[in-house]
Structures are given as C-alpha cells and as structure tokens.
Amino acid sequence: MRLSVIGCGYLGAVHAAAMASIGHDVVGIDTDAEKIAALSRGEAPFFEPGLSELLAEGVASGRLSFTTDIAAAAGARVHFVGVGTPQQQSGHAADLTHVHAAFDSLLPHLHAGDVVAGKSTVPVGTAATLTDAVAATGATLVWNPEFLREGWAVQDTIDPDRLVAGVPTGPAGVQAAEVLREVYHPAVAKGTPFIVTDYATAELVKVAANAFLATKISFINAMAEIAEVTGADVTQLADAIGHDVRIGRRFLGAGIGFGGGCLPKDIRAFAARAEELGRGESVTFLREVDAINLRRRDRAVQLVIDGLGGSVFGKRVAVLGAAFKPHSDDVRDSPALDAAVRLHGLGAEVVVTDPQAIENARRMHPQLTYVAERDETLRGADAVLLVTEWDEYRRELSPEHAASLTRGRVIVDGRNSYDAATWRAAGWTYLGMGRP
Incomplete structure (x- = not known):
C-alpha cells in the first residue's frame, strides 16, 4: 500500500521506516529541509536503536523516500499525521499549532477513499474538530494513537502490544478500520489486539496510559519519601508489593523520576483539558503526580549536597547520564540535566557524560562541561x-x-541501580533514593 507520513520527527521517522520495512511504499514529509536531507540519505537525525539500519534499508530498496513537498502525499491510500504537540509556552495545555498546520496543508491533496490517520497525542475532542474538513474531501479520518517507548520504538511499531483505531460511525468508519487492518497486517495476523472505538476513546487511550504510568512511578517515589524519614528501604518495599498480581513490579523503580517529551507534558495537558471540560477534579491527582516527580529531582541534588558535607561549592561532581532514559539521545525535560544544572547553579564544577546525548545536552545547556568518556568524567x-x-x-x-x-x-x-552493600564495603558513601 502507498502511505504518506506527515511529520518526520521521532514518531514520524520511526513510523515511516517501520512501515516500509513491512513492505509498504512510504513517503515521509516534513518542513525541516535539513532533517529531510538526512533521512533521504538513510541517516537517522536522532538516536534510536535499529532505526538507522531500517532507514538505510528502506531508502536503498526504493520503498522509502522523504521530501518537503506536501504534494507528494497525493496518491497515498493512508496518510499518517504524526507531528508534535508540545506544551504551550503560556500554560500546561497542548499546543496544536503543528497539528492544524499539517491538516491544512494535507487537505488539498486528499481524494475520495483516502484514510487520514492521526497519530499525534492530542487533547480529547481534537479529532471531532477535524473530521468535517477531512470528510469534505471524500476521505475518512481515524485516530490511531502510538504507544512507543523510546529505545524500543522500532520494535513497538513493527510488533505493537495493541492497535487502536478511533473511527466515525457508519460504513466509512468500518471501511477505514479495515484499511488500517491491512496496513498493520503482520501484527494483526499474529493476533495483536485491534481495538476499534470512537474518536474520544482513542484519544483518551493514549493520555490515560501515560497518566497511569506516571502515577505508578510517582506512587513509588512518594513511598520513597516516606521511607527516607522512617528508615525503610523502598526497593524492598517495591519488590514485596510487586508480587501482588494486581499491582506488578514494573514501573515501581523509585529514583529521580520520569522525564522526556511525553509523560511530563502529556499529564499536564490532560489535566488542562479536564479543566476545560469542567472535570478538573477528576484528575486533580495528576498535579500531585507531577509535583512528586519534580521533588525527586530536588532530593537527588540534596543527597549530593549532604554527601559532600553540606555544600557543593567548588566541588567536582561527575554526572553519569544526560538523556532522560537509556537507549535514547532525548534530553527533553531530562531529570539528569535538571539535576546537573541545579548543581552548577550551586557552584559545583559539573562534568556530564552520556553515550549518545552530549550534543543535544550541550545545545540546551552549554554552561555545563561535557566529556564523552565515562572514566575521564x-x-x-x-x-x-x-x-x-x-x-x-x-x-x-x-x-x-x-x-x-x-x-x-x-x-x-x-x-x-547499584548494590549499596557492595559500594559501602569498597569504602564509598552510598546514598540511594528512599534507601537507608
């Protein structure tokens, strides 16, 4: 099938390459000429395991191409829209500027029978505002949220744990869902759940999933705060409650908290949208989830201060990591960089290292010192x-x-991540998060 992918950032580039890898003819479209040039050479503009190989293979095969010309979308059966929805500068709500721009540019190139599949994470109700304009062209709008984990995005696209399609009522919606089943045929054929629902539910699935994960992480970090004043060990606590099948151990790793371009801004946007809908009280807890997460960054900095006798001024602090998580070069809302910047502001000589994220970190916080080698750091x-x-x-x-x-x-x-006893036995002052 011929597909177009509008927006070739993290989501779009991975989706385009993955779709080409399972046999589709894909054109990726973006307004960033430098990014398109790199992708056209089969080069990934960011680090994601397996993506470079997928891009090179797709471009070499002729199944994958990239352009800045939106007219190249004409003739595709399905158009995926995967542009960014960052947090508004003036508040917590999602900024839909890129979404509306993408749809406005795509509309003149749609034909009857086309399917437009929104993949961007948007506030619930967004699809309903776009469907009439798409329907006027004879095309059908569906909402097909992504559930990618940075570091595993290629695998999650090719072999997802579920597929969700929000469609309009009536024959057009039924037909559009069937087209998406064809697009994702390898996953559907192996029995991956394919959930067909309405627009609002499909939009909520993504933000609800992120809100739940963020809540679980902040819950165990809240327990870490209690552990720190009682002498309990939050890692043993997590192990114990994680054996309960209703709870599970995953995402119960206490520490400095979550970051990245999804969870923080998505839970804030969700809370903001709930306020707009007159149901802010339903997700009030998300404000505290966010607050707990940010407090853990404060705690990590304080532990460094405590470990150095009450002041970091003039002390050299080696920070291992700049990306918000391993297997990524993404430094958006990174707890690592946040802690490094705070320590620098307190007068420490901060030296940061990371296998992949140094250049991105340097562009964001040039005041810090960066060293590529771990041992030199x-x-x-x-x-x-x-x-x-x-x-x-x-x-x-x-x-x-x-x-x-x-x-x-x-x-x-x-x-x-470390065994406290091992480090202490070697003569170190070991300080963990929620550990005695």
Missing part, C-alpha cells in the same frame, strides 16, 4: 551522581574501578 570527582541507567554506568562500573579515578568516595544513586 570520573577522574578527580569529589562525588558521582548516576542519573541515566546506561549499562556502562550501572552494570559495567565497579566501585573499585571508580575509586581508582575519583578524588572523593561519594556515590548518589539516582536510579537505585
């Missing part, structure tokens, strides 16, 4: 702060090796 440090769980930090760094490089012996484990 550790050299001469008075304290070490682990913030991003790359394997070379959490699995491949021994306390003995670290001690051979650093000046001090203070380790703040912002992800509770």
Whole structure:
C-alpha cells in the first residue's frame, strides 16, 4: 500500500521506516529541509536503536523516500499525521499549532477513499474538530494513537502490544478500520489486539496510559519519601508489593523520576483539558503526580549536597547520564540535566557524560562541561551522581574501578541501580533514593 507520513520527527521517522520495512511504499514529509536531507540519505537525525539500519534499508530498496513537498502525499491510500504537540509556552495545555498546520496543508491533496490517520497525542475532542474538513474531501479520518517507548520504538511499531483505531460511525468508519487492518497486517495476523472505538476513546487511550504510568512511578517515589524519614528501604518495599498480581513490579523503580517529551507534558495537558471540560477534579491527582516527580529531582541534588558535607561549592561532581532514559539521545525535560544544572547553579564544577546525548545536552545547556568518556568524567570527582541507567554506568562500573579515578568516595544513586552493600564495603558513601 502507498502511505504518506506527515511529520518526520521521532514518531514520524520511526513510523515511516517501520512501515516500509513491512513492505509498504512510504513517503515521509516534513518542513525541516535539513532533517529531510538526512533521512533521504538513510541517516537517522536522532538516536534510536535499529532505526538507522531500517532507514538505510528502506531508502536503498526504493520503498522509502522523504521530501518537503506536501504534494507528494497525493496518491497515498493512508496518510499518517504524526507531528508534535508540545506544551504551550503560556500554560500546561497542548499546543496544536503543528497539528492544524499539517491538516491544512494535507487537505488539498486528499481524494475520495483516502484514510487520514492521526497519530499525534492530542487533547480529547481534537479529532471531532477535524473530521468535517477531512470528510469534505471524500476521505475518512481515524485516530490511531502510538504507544512507543523510546529505545524500543522500532520494535513497538513493527510488533505493537495493541492497535487502536478511533473511527466515525457508519460504513466509512468500518471501511477505514479495515484499511488500517491491512496496513498493520503482520501484527494483526499474529493476533495483536485491534481495538476499534470512537474518536474520544482513542484519544483518551493514549493520555490515560501515560497518566497511569506516571502515577505508578510517582506512587513509588512518594513511598520513597516516606521511607527516607522512617528508615525503610523502598526497593524492598517495591519488590514485596510487586508480587501482588494486581499491582506488578514494573514501573515501581523509585529514583529521580520520569522525564522526556511525553509523560511530563502529556499529564499536564490532560489535566488542562479536564479543566476545560469542567472535570478538573477528576484528575486533580495528576498535579500531585507531577509535583512528586519534580521533588525527586530536588532530593537527588540534596543527597549530593549532604554527601559532600553540606555544600557543593567548588566541588567536582561527575554526572553519569544526560538523556532522560537509556537507549535514547532525548534530553527533553531530562531529570539528569535538571539535576546537573541545579548543581552548577550551586557552584559545583559539573562534568556530564552520556553515550549518545552530549550534543543535544550541550545545545540546551552549554554552561555545563561535557566529556564523552565515562572514566575521564570520573577522574578527580569529589562525588558521582548516576542519573541515566546506561549499562556502562550501572552494570559495567565497579566501585573499585571508580575509586581508582575519583578524588572523593561519594556515590548518589539516582536510579537505585547499584548494590549499596557492595559500594559501602569498597569504602564509598552510598546514598540511594528512599534507601537507608
């Protein structure tokens, strides 16, 4: 099937490459000429495991192309719209400027029988405002939310755990759902749940999923706050309650909290939309979820201060990680960078390292010092702060090796990744998040 993908950022580029890899003829369209040039060469403009190989293969096969010309969408059977919906600068609501611009530019190139599949994360009710304009062209609008995890996005696109299609009532909606089943044929054929629903439900599925994950993470971090004043160990607490099948252990890792371009802005936008709908009280808890998350960053910084005797001024602090999570170079709302910037503001000499995110971090916070090599970052440090769980930090760094490089012996484990007893036995002052 011929497909177009409008918006070739993180979501769109991955989706275009993945769709080409399962046999579709795909054109990706974006207004950023530099990004399109890189993608046309088969080069990923950001780090995502497996994406570069998929892009190179798709471009070489001729099934995947990229352009800045929206007219190239004409003739595609399905048009995926995956542009960004950042947080508004003036508030917490989602900024739909890119969504409306994408639809406005696409409308003149639609034909009867086309399917327009919205993939952007939008406030509930957005699809209803767009459907008439799409229907006037003879095309049908569906809402097909994405559920990608950065670091596993290629796998999640090709082999998703569920597919959701919000469609209009009537024959046009039924037919559009069948077209999407064809698009995702390999996943559908292996039995992946394909859930057909109305627009509002499809829009809510995405934000509700993110809100639930954020709530689970902040719940265990709230327990970490209690553990810190009672002497309890939040890691053992999480293990114990995680054995309850109704709760589960995943996403109960206490630490410095979540970040990235999705969870923080999505829960804020969800709360803002609920207020607009007159149901703000229904998601009031999300305000506290956000607040707990931000407090854990404060706590990580305070642990560094405590470990260094009450002041970081003039002390060298090695920060292991800049991306908001491993297997990504995304530094949007990164707890790692937030902590590094705060320590710098308190007078510390902050040295940050990351396997993939240094250049993105440097563009955002040029005042910090960045070093590519882990060991060079550790050299001469008075304290070490682990913030991003790359394997070379959490699995491949021994306390003995670290001690051979650093000046001090203070380790703040912002992800509770290390065995406290092992580091303490090696002479380190180990400080975890919610651990005695």
